[in-house]
Amino acid sequence: MIARAARRRTATPPPAGGGPVPARPLPWLLPVLLFVGLFYLWPIVDALRLAFTDASLLDRDAAFSTEAIGAMLGSPALGTVLRNTAIFTLGSVVGQILLGLAIALLVVRGERNGLRGMLVMRTLVLAAWVIPGIANGIIWQMLFSEAPFGAINSALRLAGLPPVAWLSDPGNAMMSAIIATVWQGTAYSMILLYAALRSIDDTLYEAAAVDAATPWERFRFITLPELRGALLVNAILIVIMTLNTFDVIISLTGGGPGRATEVLALFTYNTVFYNFDLAGGSVLSILLMAISLALAALVAAFLPRAGRR
Amino acid sequence: MADLVLDGLTKSFGETEVVHGIDLSVAENEFVVLVGPSGCGKSTTLRMVAGLEAITGGELRIGGRRVNERSPGERDVAMVFQNYALYPHLTVAQNIAFGLRRKRLPRAERNAAVQEIARLLQIEPLLDRRPRALSGGQRQRVAMGRAIIRDPQVFLFDEPLSNLDARLRVQMRLEIKRLHAAKPVTTLYVTHDQTEAMTMADRVVVMNAGRIEQVGPPLEIYRNPRTRFVAEFIGAPAVNLFDARLSAGAGDGLWIELADGTRLSVPGSRRAAYAGFAGRPVVFGLRPEDISIGSGDDPVAPVNMIEPMGVETLAYLGFGGTEACARLTGGHVPRRGDRVPLQLGLERMILIDPATDRVIGATSTET
Ligand SMILES: Nc1ncnc2c1ncn2[C@@H]1O[C@H](COP(=O)(O)OP(=O)(O)OP(=O)(O)O)[C@@H](O)[C@H]1O
Ligand SMILES: [Mg+2]
Numbered sequence: 001m002i003a004r005a006a007r008r009r010t011a012t013p014p015p016a017g018g019g020p021v022p023a024r025p026l027p028w029l030l031p032v033l034l035f036v037g038l039f040y041l042w043p044i045v046d047a048l049r050l051a052f053t054d055a056s057l058l059d060r061d062a063a064f065s066t067e068a069i070g071a072m073l074g075s076p077a078l079g080t081v082l083r084n085t086a087i088f089t090l091g092s093v094v095g096q097i098l099l100g101l102a103i104a105l106l107v108v109r110g111e112r113n114g115l116r117g118m119l120v121m122r123t124l125v126l127a128a129w130v131i132p133g134i135a136n137g138i139i140w141q142m143l144f145s146e147a148p149f150g151a152i153n154s155a156l157r158l159a160g161l162p163p164v165a166w167l168s169d170p171g172n173a174m175m176s177a178i179i180a181t182v183w184q185g186t187a188y189s190m191i192l193l194y195a196a197l198r199s200i201d202d203t204l205y206e207a208a209a210v211d212a213a214t215p216w217e218r219f220r221f222i223t224l225p226e227l228r229g230a231l232l233v234n235a236i237l238i239v240i241m242t243l244n245t246f247d248v249i250i251s252l253t254g255g256g257p258g259r260a261t262e263v264l265a266l267f268t269y270n271t272v273f274y275n276f277d278l279a280g281g282s283v284l285s286i287l288l289m290a291i292s293l294a295l296a297a298l299v300a301a302f303l304p305r306a307g308r309r
Numbered sequence: 310m311a312d313l314v315l316d317g318l319t320k321s322f323g324e325t326e327v328v329h330g331i332d333l334s335v336a337e338n339e340f341v342v343l344v345g346p347s348g349c350g351k352s353t354t355l356r357m358v359a360g361l362e363a364i365t366g367g368e369l370r371i372g373g374r375r376v377n378e379r380s381p382g383e384r385d386v387a388m389v390f391q392n393y394a395l396y397p398h399l400t401v402a403q404n405i406a407f408g409l410r411r412k413r414l415p416r417a418e419r420n421a422a423v424q425e426i427a428r429l430l431q432i433e434p435l436l437d438r439r440p441r442a443l444s445g446g447q448r449q450r451v452a453m454g455r456a457i458i459r460d461p462q463v464f465l466f467d468e469p470l471s472n473l474d475a476r477l478r479v480q481m482r483l484e485i486k487r488l489h490a491a492k493p494v495t496t497l498y499v500t501h502d503q504t505e506a507m508t509m510a511d512r513v514v515v516m517n518a519g520r521i522e523q524v525g526p527p528l529e530i531y532r533n534p535r536t537r538f539v540a541e542f543i544g545a546p547a548v549n550l551f552d553a554r555l556s557a558g559a560g561d562g563l564w565i566e567l568a569d570g571t572r573l574s575v576p577g578s579r580r581a582a583y584a585g586f587a588g589r590p591v592v593f594g595l596r597p598e599d600i601s602i603g604s605g606d607d608p609v610a611p612v613n614m615i616e617p618m619g620v621e622t623l624a625y626l627g628f629g630g631t632e633a634c635a636r637l638t639g640g641h642v643p644r645r646g647d648r649v650p651l652q653l654g655l656e657r658m659i660l661i662d663p664a665t666d667r668v669i670g671a672t673s674t675e676t
Contacts, residue, residue, distance in 0.1 A: 204394055204396065206361050206381075207390060209361065209381040210360070210388045213407075225397070226398075
């Protein structure tokens with residue numbers, strides 16, 4: 001009896017991924033659907049609804065209107081904001097990936113050669129990442145400060161260089177915001193790429209060493225191709241994270257001078273919480289989401305090739 | 310082509326020394342196999358030759374030149390790794406051609422070289438594939454192709470066959486040997502498989518715990534092991550060893566007394582070498598093929614177990630106070646439970662001094 005049951009069980013293996021599928025899956029899925037619906041889908045749907053109203057933060061009894069959409073998409077500020085967002089995102093993402101990769105390569109290389117202090121190095125870089133964005137903005141505001149005590153300008157003065165108007169010059173402010181963001185976000189890329197680097201088979205490098213490969217050839221023929229997948233995943237994640245960044249900027253420059261560092265996320269925030277324009281903010285947040293999705297989809301389009309290799 | 314000399318090579322990882330002075334010279338185009346149990350330092354030694362591990366002490370010479378301080382790429386050696394270490398995103402052809410980068414050959418010439426290697430290794434249809442789409446044996450060939458095409462001074466192998474199944478291993482073993490015959494290169498080959506060592510080597514180097522136990526041609530090592538370790542390590546099934554006692558008989562007669570009281574007469578040719586050990590405990594060794602079925606007045610032993618292998622049969626016999634393995638060929642095959650008379654090929658016996666674990670009277674061979 002038992003033997004027969006056992007035989008039957010082995011004869012028809014359960015579908016991959018666990019036990020048999022229940023006849024009516026809905027009751028089982030309901031908790032998850034409720035959770036996802038309540039906490040993720042509902043806010044999006046609500047934003048979409050609000051976008052088609054004239055709601056303000058002070059008066060939530062809103063009537064249907066497409067005025068907000070027209071006003072926001074036609075807003076003269078939007079062009080500047082989108083341009084800022086593009087520059088900020090591109091600069092931050094490229095900076096984070098390059099710097100993260102460089103540090104990860106250094107750490108892995110140091111570990112391979114038995115150098116001490118690599119754990120400390122990793123921890124230090126990671127420490128920047130756990131600092132809240134607001135605090136990070138304040139820290140960099142002090143560093144960039146153009147008052148006599150400003151750390152970076154003091155250092156420049158010691159080196160006999162003229163001070164730089166890091167935050168007050170509209171031309172420099174964006175660069176400063178990018179530096180602050182890169183400084184904080186690099187740890188994320190570093191850890192991700194570090195893990196990927198560590199998983200590369202050491203004997204590949206040994207084979208390359210015996211084959212007299214130069215450091216550049218080792219990077220070009222082994223490291224880079226092996227990192228491809230991790231780089232793409234990393235890029236998607238930090239593109240989205242950076243697009244949504246406003247905490248660093250709000251505490252560092254507040255979006256200024258003028259609109260020089262006002263990115264879409266901050267513009268949205270300001271629309272809602274300074275202008276009390278809930279409908280306009282909803283329009284902008286939908287726009288932000290659309291841009292995030294589009295960029296993510298664009299990067300993700302490269303992923304399958306990385307998986308297939 | 311060049312010869313390879315390891316002159317007192319040592320290796321320490323931190324405080325612990327794991328290779329304690331390896332002296333070995335590999336002649337031009339010779340095929341030398343380093344064999345030994347896991348962890349004895351074979352790979353470490355090979356990697357010092359390749360330049361992948363720094364040499365702690367001693368000198369390494371390739372073609373008469375000291376290369377201790379040279380990087381792997383400057384030593385002009387090629388290495389085949391146990392896990393093949395093919396570049397995953399390059400095609401087979403690109404993998405093989407990788408070693409040619411430095412030569413700056415025109416494209417046509419390089420392709421011709423790759424084609425020739427592919428023909429030699431019978432992997433022509435695979436040239437456009439990625440390593441991941443190859444079987445273990447095919448990857449092995451590509452790895453060899455990548456090494457051969459460089460035409461290096463020295464060829465290094467680190468257990469290249471141990472990831473293959475038994476049948477493929479036998480086949481590749483033959484092919485490597487054939488390749489070496491066709492394109493001789495100075496070769497150092499590491500394995501823990503004594504069969505591979507015996508079948509492939511011009512000379513076998515038996516290593517144990519970071520030291521060389523013995524160096525010699527395979528049959529020499531097999532027939533005249535110098536230590537108990539070598540006697541036991543080389544040969545499958547392993548040599549039979551019996552605790553025994555050597556006693557002097559009438560005249561210049563010498564007897565081996567086994568634990569179960571069996572007395573065997575030492576052949577005349579060995580008496581001089583063994584005489585000094587009369588009255589002492591010894592370990593008596595006999596290879597399985599030196600035990601066969603005898604007749605009439607030979608000592609009788611019960612058959613405990615039979616393993617038919619096809620052309621030969623392994624019989625496990627209760628003998629000498631322990632169990633002995635006999636390798637029987639042809640003719641009459643006993644059955645389990647039979648009692649059979651044993652004929653012992655005592656001219657090929659070995660005798661080990663248990664105090665030193667050295668084989669008594671072993672003719673010293675070169676290093
Ligand atoms: N990087 C290392 N650090 C410390 N000890 C090491 C290192 N590499 C090897 N060893 C030690 O050196 C000894 C020899 O190792 P080795 O890899 O040379 O053995 P092996 O003969 O190749 O064994 P196997 O047949 O298992 O490959 C082992 O005791 C091993 O633990
Ligand atoms: Mg090894």
